[in-house]
Amino acid sequence: MTHSNYPPGTGDTQAPLAWHDGDMPFSTAFGDHFYCQTDGRLECGHVFLAGNGLPERWQTTESFTIGELGFGTGLNACETWRQWKEHRRPGAHLHFVSFELFPMQAEEIDRALARWPEIDAERQALVSLWPTDPSGVVEIDLDDKTRLSVVCGDALENLTASTLTFDAWFLDGFAPSRNSAMWSAELMQRVHDTTRESGSFATYAAAGFVRRNLIAAGFDVERRPGFAGKREMLSGVRRSA
């Protein structure tokens, strides 16, 4: 299950979780929800997919790699896979690579994602393929044109060791005020340096230090309207050399 591009993961620890309203996971370690309380699936479409020009960019590609900071429940992976199946060109391949410090258990993923009938098939497939003890790099062929890799352990450590390059980034590491390590200058630089020229990122975050770190790393950064009444979010493209 390990991949030669990655070092052995260190993410074999469980994060303490609480459940709000029955199926809404809340991290007691970071003091934050995993996605917005309005509708995390629609938030994913607005922030991460549209913010990266997806699904439109899939119309012109044979192969596409998405990087995500924070796999969490796998909601973004499932919604992205759903839209990819609808929009991909015949023969095209998607690799969704997510970095996660505290991988959840299959039952937790199932409990969180069952709220969305729209991704029923994707949730069931993910849960049935998810290992009992996720560690190292979890590699799952979701279908013959879609591979999921979840790199367990600290994102900075594992992305520093990775040799992959990415077309688009989903920056989803909890609120910057609650988890500044997932938005540090060093990590944003590594995100930039592993992004293909004219590749992109998107995030719900709009904090000044996050924006400054992304600009300093080498992205052209744009402020856009956020999801569900949130004033701003950020997206950007890697500046050409």
Ligand SMILES: C[S@@+](CC[C@H](N)C(=O)[O-])C[C@H]1O[C@@H](n2cnc3c(N)ncnc32)[C@H](O)[C@@H]1O
């Ligand atoms: C907002 S949640 C991600 C939500 C997720 N994308 C989803 O679809 O459910 C943030 C995630 O980042 C993870 N995380 C926090 N610090 C991290 C670190 N230093 N390295 C890797 N993952 C980290 C948390 O465990 C959590 O799962």
